[in-house]
Amino acid sequence: MEKSKQVLLAHGSGGKLSQELVRNMFVGELANEALCRMDDSACLDAGDGRLAFTTDSYVVSPIFFPGGNIGKLAVCGTVNDLSTSGATPKYLSLAMIIEEGLPFEDLSRVVQSIKATAEEAGVCIVTGDTKVVNRGKADKLFINTAGIGVVPRGVNISGVNAKPGDIVMLSGSIGDHGMAIMAQREGFTFSVPVESDCAPLNGLVAEMMKVSSNIHVLRDPTRGGLASTLNEIAAQSGVGIEIEESKVPVKDAVRSACELLGFDPLYVANEGKMIAIVAREDADKVLAALRNHRYGIDAAVIGEITAEHKNRVVLRTALGARRIVDMLSGELLPRIC
Amino acid sequence: MEKSKQVLLAHGSGGKLSQELVRNMFVGELANEALCRMDDSACLDAGDGRLAFTTDSYVVSPIFFPGGNIGKLAVCGTVNDLSTSGATPKYLSLAMIIEEGLPFEDLSRVVQSIKATAEEAGVCIVTGDTKVVNRGKADKLFINTAGIGVVPRGVNISGVNAKPGDIVMLSGSIGDHGMAIMAQREGFTFSVPVESDCAPLNGLVAEMMKVSSNIHVLRDPTRGGLASTLNEIAAQSGVGIEIEESKVPVKDAVRSACELLGFDPLYVANEGKMIAIVAREDADKVLAALRNHRYGIDAAVIGEITAEHKNRVVLRTALGARRIVDMLSGELLPRIC
Numbered sequence: 001m002e003k004s005k006q007v008l009l010a011h012g013s014g015g016k017l018s019q020e021l022v023r024n025m026f027v028g029e030l031a032n033e034a035l036c037r038m039d040d041s042a043c044l045d046a047g048d049g050r051l052a053f054t055t056d057s058y059v060v061s062p063i064f065f066p067g068g069n070i071g072k073l074a075v076c077g078t079v080n081d082l083s084t085s086g087a088t089p090k091y092l093s094l095a096m097i098i099e100e101g102l103p104f105e106d107l108s109r110v111v112q113s114i115k116a117t118a119e120e121a122g123v124c125i126v127t128g129d130t131k132v133v134n135r136g137k138a139d140k141l142f143i144n145t146a147g148i149g150v151v152p153r154g155v156n157i158s159g160v161n162a163k164p165g166d167i168v169m170l171s172g173s174i175g176d177h178g179m180a181i182m183a184q185r186e187g188f189t190f191s192v193p194v195e196s197d198c199a200p201l202n203g204l205v206a207e208m209m210k211v212s213s214n215i216h217v218l219r220d221p222t223r224g225g226l227a228s229t230l231n232e233i234a235a236q237s238g239v240g241i242e243i244e245e246s247k248v249p250v251k252d253a254v255r256s257a258c259e260l261l262g263f264d265p266l267y268v269a270n271e272g273k274m275i276a277i278v279a280r281e282d283a284d285k286v287l288a289a290l291r292n293h294r295y296g297i298d299a300a301v302i303g304e305i306t307a308e309h310k311n312r313v314v315l316r317t318a319l320g321a322r323r324i325v326d327m328l329s330g331e332l333l334p335r336i337c
Numbered sequence: 338m339e340k341s342k343q344v345l346l347a348h349g350s351g352g353k354l355s356q357e358l359v360r361n362m363f364v365g366e367l368a369n370e371a372l373c374r375m376d377d378s379a380c381l382d383a384g385d386g387r388l389a390f391t392t393d394s395y396v397v398s399p400i401f402f403p404g405g406n407i408g409k410l411a412v413c414g415t416v417n418d419l420s421t422s423g424a425t426p427k428y429l430s431l432a433m434i435i436e437e438g439l440p441f442e443d444l445s446r447v448v449q450s451i452k453a454t455a456e457e458a459g460v461c462i463v464t465g466d467t468k469v470v471n472r473g474k475a476d477k478l479f480i481n482t483a484g485i486g487v488v489p490r491g492v493n494i495s496g497v498n499a500k501p502g503d504i505v506m507l508s509g510s511i512g513d514h515g516m517a518i519m520a521q522r523e524g525f526t527f528s529v530p531v532e533s534d535c536a537p538l539n540g541l542v543a544e545m546m547k548v549s550s551n552i553h554v555l556r557d558p559t560r561g562g563l564a565s566t567l568n569e570i571a572a573q574s575g576v577g578i579e580i581e582e583s584k585v586p587v588k589d590a591v592r593s594a595c596e597l598l599g600f601d602p603l604y605v606a607n608e609g610k611m612i613a614i615v616a617r618e619d620a621d622k623v624l625a626a627l628r629n630h631r632y633g634i635d636a637a638v639i640g641e642i643t644a645e646h647k648n649r650v651v652l653r654t655a656l657g658a659r660r661i662v663d664m665l666s667g668e669l670l671p672r673i674c
């Protein structure tokens with residue numbers, strides 16, 4: 001593909017072009033140790049303690065969808081990115097860009113969800129900002145949250161830490177969030193309705209950390225889906241990842257919706273799932289801890305880290321074939337989160 | 338005015354409706370100690386130290402203007418909000434919402450400015466996010482930065498700390514940013530060109546703090562201008578503020594531009610100015626420190642804190658009259674920052 005001189009929608013897909021833009025334009029130019037790690041949250045020294053710091057903007061359309069809304073999403077997404085470094089999420093900022101004309105009723109419902117979700121996650125919204133732009137210059141509501149968490153001493157969880165032999169597990173089924181947004185946006189009704197999995201996963205991560213100090217990587221497979229996120233980790237750690245297709249949980253309703261619409265669930269966004277890469281000896285304990293939590297009941301081991309095919313993700317299909325699973329290329333579903 | 342059921346542009350003005358929206362909808366619902374103080378950055382306990390945390394989204398139009406661009410603004414604004422709590426700004430997050438079709442050349446110029454300004458301010462961009470929305474669903478580029486700073490022990494600078502007898506000073510002339518944006522947006526050319534004052538003020542604040550431990554309030558008069566910001570402080574501290582009109586620095590070019598266009602400079606946004614409210618005995622030292630810094634050469638004492646007319650800002654005009662200066666009502670210049 002020829003290099004575009006303009007930003008394309010695919011530059012926000014969470015896939016290849018996203019990564020290229022972020023690497024070349026932002027991380028490349030603004031380089032420093034924390035940023036260049038390219039983890040979901042930056043770990044920072046703050047005198048005596050270590051902090052995690054992360055940010056996401058939320059531009060999902062529509063702003064209300066089955067299983068949540070942009071407000072719930074804005075809390076969960078940032079809490080989850082903090083959780084990926086093993087941090088205890090503490091403080092959030094809340095910045096709203098509102099399109100002129102947004103009904104107060106909608107704004108109020110969003111704020112109620114923010115409140116409820118922040119309470120569930122045990123985080124405090126301590127600072128904020130509110131901008132309003134003219135009609136037609138934004139789309140209803142964009143939210144940015146940044147988050148600060150505290151990383152307990154001795155904890156070192158990062159995308160660079162996957163080691164050959166490690167076990168790859170997933171906290172539950174994939175594709176729910178993406179297909180729920182898709183259905184809502186396009187007005188599809190499936191025989192079994194699909195709901196977003198949007199959830200704050202800090203409690204789940206805390207349970208895992210209680211039973212193991214050998215969790216090497218945590219990562220939430222959001223834009224770009226499981227396939228893109230595993231590719232990111234493979235590249236960060238310089239390892240191979242082998243996944244067994246039949247072990248990746250996908251709900252029937254999501255699978256049929258994906259088939260109908262021609263999506264591969266491996267590339268569909270999730271907002272309440274965690275990938276955990278764990279030392280082999282602790283895998284059973286961690287899996288049990290996951291399954292014991294309301295957000296991890298469908299958790300499964302889905303594969304392992306290999307020394308072979310470095311930087312690549314390989315899928316073993318049900319029929320025993322192996323295929324390389326690349327990052328998402330192009331844009332699958334714009335404005336999914 | 339009848340209560341609107343929809344968000345109006347004036348809800349983003351930095352004036353009355355802004356404050357009402359923020360207070361009723363956000364701060365009211367999400368109430369906690371740090372948030373309810375309504376300072377420009379939240380001061381947080383982090384085990385051993387104290388942190389400042391703040392966020393702003395930047396939606397300025399056009400994204401390039403005389404004296405800066407949206408990238409420079411996004412670093413300065415957040416650095417300045419951290420500086421208002423006497424914090425040393427350390428880490429920034431950088432979240433971009435890009436409209437499909439933005440030329441890479443523009444994006445790159447913005448990133449260069451972010452880099453240069455972060456370097457000047459001595460802050461590190463440690464985490465980020467990049468979303469792309471379809472053409473027509475945003476306007477070129479919106480940026481959010483959140484910032485973390487470290488508050489030295491014993492420092493307690495807040496909008497609640499103004500005391501009768503304190504001296505009010507301003508680090509330089511007002512209205513430059515707003516009029517520069519206005520001119521650029523509307524294609525006006527003034528006989529003397531007006532430039533944005535956009536600048537990172539942490540160095541300036543550090544110089545003030547070196548010479549005095551009796552700085553009670555610092556606040557950057559952004560949206561809503563000097564008048565609205567002083568009203569915020571008067572209300573937070575429950576004091577009166579008296580300002581001498583003739584002492585408020587306004588550049589000739591800005592004054593004539595304002596006259597021409599019917600603006601009152603007291604309500605026009607600034608992006609490189611600081612209000613300092615200081616114990617009377619330290620006023621001379623602090624003023625000297627301000628004037629000694631490149632961003633404070635035009636600094637001036639503009640008034641004082643009074644026990645009378647609590648929660649109000651009173652202006653003494655050149656002719657000796659007194660008038661109450663209220664917060665901005667309605668929207669003066671949308672998308673000024």
Ligand SMILES: Nc1ncnc2c1ncn2[C@@H]1O[C@H](COP(=O)(O)OP(=O)(O)OP(=O)(O)O)[C@@H](O)[C@H]1O
Binds near residue numbers: 039040077223
């Ligand atoms: N504009 C940017 N400037 C600096 N770093 C960025 C920028 N955008 C993304 N990054 C960095 O790139 C990495 C990946 O970011 P990305 O937003 O894809 O992760 P995520 O938040 O986990 O995913 P999602 O946004 O889908 O939830 C992170 O390390 C992030 O800090």
Ligand SMILES: Nc1ncnc2c1ncn2[C@@H]1O[C@H](COP(=O)(O)OP(=O)(O)OP(=O)(O)O)[C@@H](O)[C@H]1O
Binds near residue numbers: 096126378
């Ligand atoms: N959406 C929001 N949620 C929670 N608090 C908010 C929100 N918007 C604003 N606030 C709070 O209101 C106060 C004023 O915010 P405001 O954005 O006006 O300040 P500022 O950043 O100094 O000004 P500007 O945005 O013009 O630079 C701050 O204490 C801020 O934390």
Ligand SMILES: [Mg+2]
Binds near residue numbers: 040
């Ligand atoms: Mg995220």
Ligand SMILES: [Mg+2]
Binds near residue numbers: 128129392394
């Ligand atoms: Mg603000």
Ligand SMILES: [Mg+2]
Binds near residue numbers: 040080081084220
């Ligand atoms: Mg993530």
Ligand SMILES: [Mg+2]
Binds near residue numbers: 377393414415418559
């Ligand atoms: Mg600000």
Ligand SMILES: [Mg+2]
Binds near residue numbers: 056057465
């Ligand atoms: Mg992100």
Ligand SMILES: [Mg+2]
Binds near residue numbers: 417418556557558559
């Ligand atoms: Mg401010």
